[in-house]
Amino acid sequence: MARGNCYGQGWWHGRFTGCGYRLTIGRELILDILSKSDKHLSAEDIYVKVHSRNPAIGLTTVYRTLDVLSNIGLVYKYDFGDGRARYELSEGPKGAKHHHHLICTKCNRVIDYTDFIDEEVELLNQTEKGLSKKYDFKITNHLIQFYGLCNACASK
Amino acid sequence: MARGNCYGQGWWHGRFTGCGYRLTIGRELILDILSKSDKHLSAEDIYVKVHSRNPAIGLTTVYRTLDVLSNIGLVYKYDFGDGRARYELSEGPKGAKHHHHLICTKCNRVIDYTDFIDEEVELLNQTEKGLSKKYDFKITNHLIQFYGLCNACASK
DNA sequence: TTGATAATGGAAACCATTTTCAATAAGGAT
């Protein structure tokens, strides 16, 4: 390993050790897959990819790792209504683009959108402040989703 | 049955027959419970209440009815992260007060709030219009939730 | 009242996720 270059271990290295977690082969692999892959992967999706690269890693570890990552705040866990959780990296080496979701209630297709995000987030921040004070609630996160029918499902 | 008084059957009567659904004992009972009860009931919660009033009605029917109600739009189905779905009437005889949720990620407590709702909804409506056009998506609903720690959980 | 068929209950199936437990590996201390 190249000394003097702590980036050689991946940008997330500190996020683990800083929280007292150990950085294992499996965890690195899962993070690598999450950071390179398309979004909204299920645990099973991730497991398939992980397993093709390293068959020694089991589904249980995938679940456990996703749980850890979720607690650390490195991944968001979503419920899009199809009975399985979906995971998505909350930030990348350069920070991820904040976005929200459009969900088709018929085919479960998910569309990411970043339009109007700024306005939304600004309003949410204001709201958060107000709510935090009124309800003595320490808000750490928010979720916005729109439901409806995608063009394919609406036209039949 | 009192003729000439269609309200005697409950304000939701038309919502069923109008969609081709039959109005059964179980469905009426479940709706009655939903309309009188506190919010955020799980299927199991509802089943217990239903069963105490009419032991002939099974859990399967509760699930099926909630699914129908959800499709009709009479109930909202929520995921608050505790592994079971929660249901809540979307409207009452006089219309329900629109609200959103604050969810404690530690104890899963849910707080309804109506503050800032008007501003939120106004922004959401604008956003909906824009998104509908851009993505050719027929939006029917939205979800906003804030996550964090309630005062009890934050102070320990 | 009748008939077509939607709705039902109970049991079994389903399936994503969690738990168990003995074996293994990470990483600070030596």
Added chain:
DNA sequence: ATCCTTATTGAAAATGGTTTCCATTATCAA
């Protein structure tokens, strides 16, 4: 580099909310 403590792991079994099956029953338009 080697030890040692203890977090982490995989495989299999358990869990538990939800759905499916199927024979029976109930709804409601005619």
